[in-house]
Amino acid sequence: MSGSSSSLKPPADASAPVRHPEAPSPGELLGAHYDQCFGCGGEQPHGLLLEARAGEGVSLTAEFTVQPAHQGAPGLAHGGVLASALDETLGSLNWLLRTIAVTGRLETDFVRPVPVGSVLHLQARVTAVAGRKIYSTATGRLGGPDGPVAVRADALFIEVKVDHFVDNGRPEEIRAAMNDPDQVRRARAFEVNP
Numbered sequence: 001m002s003g004s005s006s007s008l009k010p011p012a013d014a015s016a017p018v019r020h021p022e023a024p025s026p027g028e029l030l031g032a033h034y035d036q037c038f039g040c041g042g043e044q045p046h047g048l049l050l051e052a053r054a055g056e057g058v059s060l061t062a063e064f065t066v067q068p069a070h071q072g073a074p075g076l077a078h079g080g081v082l083a084s085a086l087d088e089t090l091g092s093l094n095w096l097l098r099t100i101a102v103t104g105r106l107e108t109d110f111v112r113p114v115p116v117g118s119v120l121h122l123q124a125r126v127t128a129v130a131g132r133k134i135y136s137t138a139t140g141r142l143g144g145p146d147g148p149v150a151v152r153a154d155a156l157f158i159e160v161k162v163d164h165f166v167d168n169g170r171p172e173e174i175r176a177a178m179n180d181p182d183q184v185r186r187a188r189a190f191e192v193n194p
């Protein structure tokens, strides 16, 4: 069974997404937005170490290799970890829009079990934008970018101001990220256009 709830269907007056003129070129690696991010950061030993690459328009591809630390049932990826991989991939799309946004809703279909050691080939795109609401969809395939779908998700991201993080994040990490002397790294921690 599949299908998504009505809040994930763009309204009739939604617009097509517009790729930011300074978005990375198709094929370019996006790199981690924050080294402590569970989804993409290099400083998280049990993180997903997801690598996303810009695609055409407002789309991207990403790869996630399932490690033993990501198990739920013996030898199989945990469903919550797979949802995280989808969330991170979908969240990375906002960098192509240069919009700061957070996940409001994420609906996931788990179609096939995903073994430890396998590579999940993710593809995501923004389908529509309506005011602060960004609608997007993603699939994760096994065996290659054209392999069978193992997971898929539809999501609604909501545009926020940087205050969302500053006001709600733990002060230690906010301070450290804000004080990073590298201007690009400082901006990307919050996915803000530097």
Ligand SMILES: CCCCCCCC(=O)SCCNC(=O)CCNC(=O)[C@H](O)C(C)(C)COP(=O)(O)OP(=O)(O)OC[C@H]1O[C@@H](n2cnc3c(N)ncnc32)[C@H](O)[C@@H]1OP(=O)(O)O
Pocket (backbone or CB within 6 Å): 007, 033, 087, 088, 091, 092, 101, 102, 103, 104, 105, 131, 132, 133, 156, 158, 160, 189, 190, 191
């Ligand atoms: C730096 C990037 C990191 C990327 C990491 C990967 C992405 C993530 O995992 S982000 C972390 C997980 N997400 C969060 O922590 C978000 C927590 N939630 C919140 O902070 C708030 O609920 C937030 C910001 C989403 C919305 O609150 P707020 O700004 O007050 O918006 P609000 O006015 O309620 O809603 C705006 C619109 O979105 C809709 N909306 C908000 N939440 C939802 C939802 N869950 N489902 C459906 N619609 C929703 C509202 O109905 C409203 O629609 P309309 O404009 O048509 O009336």
